[in-house]
Amino acid sequence: MTIGFIMLCHTALDRAAEVARYWAERGYPVVIHVDKRVGRHRNGRLARQLSDLDNIRFSTRYRCDWGTWSLVAATQKAATVMLRDFPQVRHVYLASGSCLPLRPVEELEAYLAAHPRTDFIESVTTEDVGWTVGGINLERFTLRFPFSWKKHRRAFDWYVNFQRRIGFKRQIPAGLVPHLGSQWWCLTRQTLSAILQDPDCETFDNYFRRVWIPDESYFQTLARLYSTDIQSRSLTLAKFDFQGKPHIFYDDHLQLLRRSDCFVARKIWPQADKLYDTFLRGAGPQQPQAEPNPGKIDRLFAKAVERRTRGRPGLYMQSRHPNENWENGRTCAPYSVFEGFSELFEDFESWLSKTTGSRVHGHLYGPDRVEFAGGETVYNGALSNSAKLRDYNPRAFLTNLIWNTRGERQCFQFGPDDTQDASWFMTLDPNAQISVVSGAWAVPLFHSNLDFAAIRKEAARLQKIEGEHLNILRSPYAKARVRIWTMADFVESPMEPLQTIIDEINPRALRRLAEAPKMVDMTGFGQFLQNLRNQGMQPLLMGDFPAGDLPRPPGARRSRPYLVK
């Protein structure tokens, strides 16, 4: 008892010849189908190359187009030759010209000898298939497909939709339950001959002739009728990507293929010399008799497909430039934006950095330069601190910074005096944590030594900008974690909000905040606001400050507030 191999070849005939020779020389008969589109010259060469082997046959040639009946017809013819000419064959293995045996064929024989009545053919009902091209499963069997999917996609789609609309349905022959699966199978003589010699053969053939991609359904469906024992998996390792085309193996997959313990792999790049040398000619280390285990390869290719379809969140680059809302993460990691805190507290940045252990920048969008942490002129990824470069593309500046500092949380200050162009972007970003003490920009003005007329003008300008910014933050589309306090509320009890923010940045820190940052001197601030009012400007964003001094005991004001635990 032996195995017979059917090979469907259309390109790289030299490689196909090598593989055929490998099997034939070891006493396993091979039937080769060469695509009719291959020229007579090249076909003749293949025949000459293999002429010294008497257990190789060539079957009637068909012109094979992807997804058409011709592939099934070619297989049928080749299988008939196989069953007729080689009576000792018990299992027939369907392979392609770009397949490569990964384990000695004797091991495959031993494996099949242990399963003498088993058909290895992936065969899944249409409801359970998730991988089909074009999303057409059951409809493959009930619609007509006169147009080529590859060449006339529009006509194809139009005609499919048309048939759906008018409710056209082909009758599935009685007794057939449509199944789909990989076209590379290994069937027993019993099953295969039953399929080929079925009295209803003609009915089935006529039906499948008009099914879409019958090479993935003909044998898969009919095997269910005759087989006594189906193992629904393919012995050939073949992986498909999201467009339904097979992944290709190269020399650098050698170790991966070796460890997969699969019997045959497809498809191999024809110029992968090392793979062909190793698996066809090299002795190779003796492996234990293991079940095929393509897990690692599965993972590798699943990752590749994921990279192609989902990409890396927060990355904008030459081959990934998502449309708005298709970013799968506008930025790649969470970050915090503080507005008004550094105005209200002395040395807020170093306090925050100490408390949270994250990187704390000044006003990244400052008007004169980018205030990187530590006053750096260049930062991670060689980001420049030039305000002009940053303002040339403020969004890219932020996404670059967050991408470049993956693994370290970034915090920065923001305020109405800064470039505002990134406001919307941050507001719509679920990674942003934006905390605002509104109106705090007035504190530096209060401490400044400007003319009051100038202060009034500046206050009006900043208030207008911050008002617009707050409107954006309060938009119903906002996805950022936004918290807004008026300055009056915040000054009343600063610890609680700070604790909330810090907890969110550092959820695993168990300690409560022991030390609050020191607030700047606010004596006379209420009066300052009143003066602004008296000059005709209405300071709104600070909340209700009493015109007099702050309502707290004068002694506590300059000292550090400590929490009572």
Add this chain to the structure above:
Amino acid sequence: MGVWKSYRLRLARQRWRLRAWRKRRELTSVGDRTGAIGRRDILVFSTLRNERIRLPYFLQYYRDLGVDHFLFVDNDSDDGSREYLCEQKDCSVWTTRHSYKRARFGVDWLNWLQWRHGHGHWTLVVDPDEFFVYPFCDTRSIRALTDWLDASSIRSFGAMLLDMYPKGRMDAQPYREGGDPLEIANWFDSGNYTISRNWLYGNLWIQGGPRARVFFPDNPQHAPALNKIPLVRWDRQYTYVSSTHMLLPRGLNLVYDEWGGEKASGCLLHAKFLDTFAGKSEEELERGQHYANSHEYRAYAAGLQDDPDLWCKWSEKYINWRQLEILGLMSKGNWA
């Protein structure tokens, strides 16, 4: 895309093709071996002027990747470049004394040569100081890439220009013929690139890198474009519009994914900043043959006088393509 826009772009494409066809007369063949080009050969097209010292390594690099034939336009070299190339068995050379600028910085010449010799081939358009890096380039030849692109029905492959520079003064370590320039200029900027989209042509416009950081901090919109599409399965209907930054028909410019995924892409390592750069930039400034009144070279000359060091604390040292992949400068896409 509306009918009108599509019609306009079609007109533009035919205009560029006509222009290339007219400019063919400026080229004189001095070593035509195009008869030796096989049906499936991968071709490199390049324009150069006085690059003799770089050529041996350039040819070797691309031969090792699996390029089969080189087609050069020599713009009036006087340092023996032309003679050297004519001796090479796999090079075809044309020469011209006409204006580089008026041939739209060589694009017209190469468009013609690609029209004439590139039809049906995978063509790679690079300058002698650009080194093409693609996923798995250390283990797979360029043929593996083009075969995969063919199988995936992809016609063009993007590779961003990545400016490489040495640490310290540019003239500190002289470049010697045949040596790997990337051993001297082996630093780059990893994360300061900005991208915007050209809605008419559909390509991305990428700027940034050391040139924007050092030479154009006050004038970022003038910083050079870094987006490139050098590898194309050529058809004589195609045409490059502006350098290799964009093509027509504009479907070829879609080398990026718009729905969150990543397409496969590579990088062109740009080893321009060697000790030869100062001389070159002086010469080019004098000739005035470069883009937008040579303002790029003007900026370099000004920048280089003060401080010729492009290196900074956050520069990355080049290791291999996987490093570029991890940094997010290029991608494997679904090639595995």
